[in-house]
Amino acid sequence: MTSVVHQQLRKDELKSINMQSVSEDNLNLLEDINSKLFPIKYSPKFYKQVLLGEIFGRLCLFNEECIGSILGRFQPLNFTNDYKGNFNTAGAKEMNEFAEENFPENRNPQELYVMTCGVHNKYRRLGIAKKLLDCIIKDAKEARDIKQVTLHVQTKNMAALNFYFNYGFRSAKKITNYYRNFDDCDAYIMTYKL
Ligand SMILES: CC(C)(COP(=O)(O)OP(=O)(O)OC[C@H]1O[C@@H](n2cnc3c(N)ncnc32)[C@H](O)[C@@H]1OP(=O)(O)O)[C@@H](O)C(=O)NCCC(=O)NCCS
Secondary structure (H helix, E strand, C coil): CCHHHHHHHHHHHHHHCEEEECCHHHHHHHHHHHHHHCCCCCCHHHHHHHHHCCCEEEEEEECCEEEEEEEEEEEECCHHHHCCCCCCCCCHHHHHHHHHHHCCCCCCCEEEEEEEEEECHHHCCCCHHHHHHHHHHHHHHHHCCEEEEEEEEECCCHHHHHHHHHHCCEEEEEECCCCCCCCCCCEEEEEEEC
């Protein structure tokens, strides 16, 4: 079977995928898929923020298997570009301080920051990450008047760079030594204007 036919078959099968909002009911699936997709082990504090709705997202389910996930949070507009220090995966304290300093009159435009996005390697190049990103942007727009979407990508992660560039993101800035404990510790900040 040629890979084109194989991919078409997969695309047809995948018409039955289900994009679920992350909630208490499927948190175990999120933890499981994230442990397979990402080299970082996310802390209980991180998943508590998911339960509180401070971090939100979608899971992609296919035949009862979770094959992809995306997570994000709201933050002050340009926080990622303008904040000079380091912030951890939670970042709530830093974000609040930044918002108070930069938006003292409580005019607080927002952006969606995409924290993680990944698809099981058996199911890549079938448009699933694009669907996950479409969903989280739609969710965020329905909840708040967001102006842009921002994220960090490792400078050598060509799959992710191509994926985000193809979606319409543009590289705003390179940050050296953004990631700790990785071979590729530099990152690009990428931004997608809505
Ligand atoms: C990056 C990633 C999420 C893409 O997921 P995906 O479901 O395969 O992406 P899609 O099928 O939606 O891709 C849409 C478009 O992005 C581009 N793209 C995606 N993966 C690509 C790759 N490996 N090489 C080149 N372009 C790529 C293509 O233009 C693709 O369209 P096409 O297949 O019609 O050419 C996936 O490779 C992944 O999970 N990587 C590991 C985790 C990771 O690094 N996440 C990003 C940082 S959090």
